[in-house]
Amino acid sequence: MATQELKLKHDGPVGVPADTSLRSRVRGLVPDAPRELASAALRRVLGSRWPSIGFRHIDQTPISALSKSKLFEPELKLLPLFTLKPGSVFDVGANIGEYTYVLGKTVGLENVYAIEPVPRLCSRLRALFPKAHVLEMALSDAAGTLALKTPIVRGSPLWTRSTLERFIDDGETGAVLEQVPVVPLDSLCEQLQVRDVTCLKIDVEGHEENVIRGALGILRSCHPVLLVEIEQRHHLKPISELFSWIQTQGYHGAFFDSQVMSLRSIEEFSVDRDQQLSNLGNGHYINNFLFHQELSAKTMADIVDRAAMKNGSPVIR
DSSP states (O other): OOEEEEEOOOOSOOOBOOOOOHHHHHHTTSOHHHHHHHHHHHHHHHGGGHHHHHTHHHHHSOGGGOOTTOSSOTHHHHGGGGOOSSSEEEEETOTTSHHHHHHHHHHOGGGEEEEOOOHHHHHHHHHHOTTSEEEOOEEOSSSEEEEEEEEEETTEEOGGGOBSSOOOBTTEEEEEEEEEEEEOHHHHHHHHTOOOEEEEEEOOTTOHHHHHHTTHHHHHHHOOEEEEEOOGGGOSSOHHHHHHHHHHTTOEEEEEETTTTEEEEGGGOOHHHHTOGGGTTSTTOOOEEEEESSSOHHHHHHHHHHHHHHTTOOOOO
16 A cells, blocks of 8 residues: 655645643543553453453443533444344444443444444454455445545644545645555445445545445445534535435434534534534534434434433423
């Protein structure tokens, strides 16, 4: 895989603020190399117990206790509520494996396809989830190769922020470019002979429309639940246009609002209110959107409300 390091070139949206979540701030205190060595050592020692220990904070937090601090994405607790049918699920942009873990517990790791183009993250995923299908590639709307850009911030590559797009992160002083294979999901499923896709989680740092365009056949034949990260800071055109386009594929959209601890219709979403960059990394910043073909936003909200009530906490209305 060809790798190239570049100094900053401003050819896209500039000044995208870096993630200021608690996890990101903690990670920023320790350089990549020592952190990776320590993590690898722990994985070797703990073996198959590592995922259940590394992700136990997700398991131990009930829906009713989801907070505004955003120690993890609330959708990690919500997506299993809508992934009940047997079938294959795709974690597109699997990153460190949180959704791979949750989806594996829901449908079985043998039914999880984790798509991740960054080699070091792929190695981690294979070590953590040997029963899952970990594919070192990216998805798009056409087959070929594309340049994957990893921003360099404070002298170190942020591998978890790699993107096929060309926006510039806050504090980015350069980038590592790697040529990676890309393929449409429709073609990949045909190659793998996967015909029962029930869920697509998509976190691809601005490339989500291309991924969905490459999966239109699957959307029409399998009607999978979609969980898509969509942020205005990654796009030049209004993301409301992307919402509308996904809805034209027959989907109803919703998002989790930590203020009311429930789902709200995507029609109620406001970039100015819900994606204020000053809230980046906390529960007030909303960047994940759930789409379902069979269930309305209200029905999805009712399902979440019942799950929260079951855990002993009424939902605020």
